[in-house]
Amino acid sequence: MGDSTGSTKHLVEIDDVSKNFGANQVLRGVSLSVDRGEAVVIAGPSGSGKSTLLRCINALETIDSGEIRFEGRSVSAAGKDVYGLRAEMGMVFQQFNLFPHKTVLENVTLGPVEVKGIDRSQAVSKAEELLARVGISEKASASPADLSGGQQQRVAIARALAMEPKLMLFDEPTSALDPEMIREVLDVMRDLARDGMTMIVVTHEMGFAREVCDRLVFIDEGVIVEEGPPDEFFTAAKSERARDFVDKILHH
Amino acid sequence: MGDYWNVLRNNFPEIASGFLMTCRIVAVAFLIAMGVGIFVGALRAAPSKMLNRIGLVYVEFFRNIPLLVLIYIVFYGVNQADIVSLDRFVAGALCLGLYTAAYIAEAVRSGVFTVGRGQMDAALSLGLTQREALQKVVLPQAVRTVIPPIGSLIIAMTKNSAILGGALGVNDILHRTRQIYNDNFKFAETFLWATLAYLILTVSVTIIVRKLETRLAIRR
Ligand SMILES: Nc1ncnc2c1ncn2[C@@H]1O[C@H](COP(=O)(O)OP(=O)(O)OP(=O)(O)O)[C@@H](O)[C@H]1O
Numbered sequence: 001m002g003d004s005t006g007s008t009k010h011l012v013e014i015d016d017v018s019k020n021f022g023a024n025q026v027l028r029g030v031s032l033s034v035d036r037g038e039a040v041v042i043a044g045p046s047g048s049g050k051s052t053l054l055r056c057i058n059a060l061e062t063i064d065s066g067e068i069r070f071e072g073r074s075v076s077a078a079g080k081d082v083y084g085l086r087a088e089m090g091m092v093f094q095q096f097n098l099f100p101h102k103t104v105l106e107n108v109t110l111g112p113v114e115v116k117g118i119d120r121s122q123a124v125s126k127a128e129e130l131l132a133r134v135g136i137s138e139k140a141s142a143s144p145a146d147l148s149g150g151q152q153q154r155v156a157i158a159r160a161l162a163m164e165p166k167l168m169l170f171d172e173p174t175s176a177l178d179p180e181m182i183r184e185v186l187d188v189m190r191d192l193a194r195d196g197m198t199m200i201v202v203t204h205e206m207g208f209a210r211e212v213c214d215r216l217v218f219i220d221e222g223v224i225v226e227e228g229p230p231d232e233f234f235t236a237a238k239s240e241r242a243r244d245f246v247d248k249i250l251h252h
Numbered sequence: 253m254g255d256y257w258n259v260l261r262n263n264f265p266e267i268a269s270g271f272l273m274t275c276r277i278v279a280v281a282f283l284i285a286m287g288v289g290i291f292v293g294a295l296r297a298a299p300s301k302m303l304n305r306i307g308l309v310y311v312e313f314f315r316n317i318p319l320l321v322l323i324y325i326v327f328y329g330v331n332q333a334d335i336v337s338l339d340r341f342v343a344g345a346l347c348l349g350l351y352t353a354a355y356i357a358e359a360v361r362s363g364v365f366t367v368g369r370g371q372m373d374a375a376l377s378l379g380l381t382q383r384e385a386l387q388k389v390v391l392p393q394a395v396r397t398v399i400p401p402i403g404s405l406i407i408a409m410t411k412n413s414a415i416l417g418g419a420l421g422v423n424d425i426l427h428r429t430r431q432i433y434n435d436n437f438k439f440a441e442t443f444l445w446a447t448l449a450y451l452i453l454t455v456s457v458t459i460i461v462r463k464l465e466t467r468l469a470i471r472r
């Protein structure tokens with residue numbers, strides 16, 4: 001895609017992005033930059049466009065106007081390069097989306113083998129390393145269905161990490177989990193952030209946001225209403241809408 | 253009862269060879285039907301309108317033409333056009349396979365849609381292309397969910413294979429049985445064995461399908 005006029009100071013640059021689903025304006029002029037090594041939380045009410053924003057970043061959705069750049073390269077105009085761009089970003093979904101017809105280990109090796117063309121035995125040892133890192137080495141040959149939700153989500157994280165991404169996108173990674181399993185997934189994510197991974201996380205886990213994240217972005221009806229340090233947001237949000245939102249999750 | 257056994261005893265080599273011929277037809281048509289059916293089903297489920305349309309034309313063409321007419325067109329048509337000369341067996345098995353493929357394609361397509369969007373998303377997010385994602389992630393799951401309907405289609409195909417004997421004179425179960433009947437004029441005594449031979453085949457297919465179903469079942 002040749003040269004990029006934008007600076008490559010930021011890892012991700014979202015520039016005045018709008019996205020419609022038919023008549024439904026889901027993102028309306030969203031601009032946001034994320035630096036290398038930064039962990040950013042995106043919060044907002046249901047239907048505000050959080051998932052859509054994440055999906056636009058790795059081109060699972062197309063955008064209607066504006067531009068998204070990753071390392072200065074346009075995602076929206078990537079054409080066939082979109083596959084290469086996606087390979088450099090990991091994504092973790094609310095519903096895990098593990099491949100049910102493959103073992104845990106195969107879930108983790110699929111990307112490196114198929115996309116990067118890495119030698120299978122090498123991919124396997126890398127996958128075993130990653131499974132150990134997320135604490136599920138003993139389940140390598142199990143089927144995803146035999147794992148608890150928390151374990152499945154940790155495998156999903158390992159699967160994304162196997163591609164050695166420069167950016168990790170998390171879309172409500174703990175919302176589908178039983179309370180006792182949320183911790184184990186958040187712990188893995190916290191370690192990742194500590195190791196310097198750049199992360200954009202959609203979550204309502206306030207503890208995680210305050211402890212781990214550098215910045216919180218509050219989005220409502222497709223517009224970024226405010227952004228700043230997570231602590232400030234939870235204690236002293238500037239806008240009425242944000243205060244309402246904090247109120248709701250506090251009394252949830 | 254003795255008459256029945258006599259017919260079998262006197263004509264066993266013919267009946268057996270008819271049985272084997274039907275097995276051969278079914279095996280060849282099966283390979284064609286599965287290969288083409290999965291491919292066309294993938295076209296039908298592909299994210300491109302053009303590919304969908306190509307798949308749809310295939311499906312509509314083969315579903316809307318009687319198998320017998322198709323076989324006549326291919327066998328007599330192609331041979332009269334004198335471009336290539338088609339063996340009766342080849343022409344028949346090809347038609348039977350292509351015809352069944354249209355139904356398998358529709359089954360595969362509906363199977364693809366039972367595999368959730370999240371699977372495609374997850375595969376794409378790893379950097380797989382649409383095609384790789386279909387090949388490695390969506391289709392393997394789709395095929396498993398459609399084993400039972402495909403089983404029924406293969407059973408129907410097994411029975412339809414009798415058209416090759418009936419219309420083209422391929423030496424299958426039906427054709428052999430008819431020859432025997434033309435010699436002995438014992439209808440029930442002769443056709444009982446044809447019925448049993450087809451039954452053995454269809455029951456075998458049913459058992460194989462059941463086995464596959466349990467073997468390949470995806471636990472969720
Ligand atoms: N594929 C789609 N087709 C049509 N509309 C969609 C699609 N995906 C999302 N939407 C709509 O876009 C809006 C924003 O959805 P989105 O999933 O981004 O919200 P969200 O902030 O992630 O909400 P939640 O907290 O419930 O996950 C909603 O009105 C939703 O109905």
Ligand SMILES: [Mg+2]
Nearest residue numbers: 050051052172
């Ligand atoms: Mg969402």
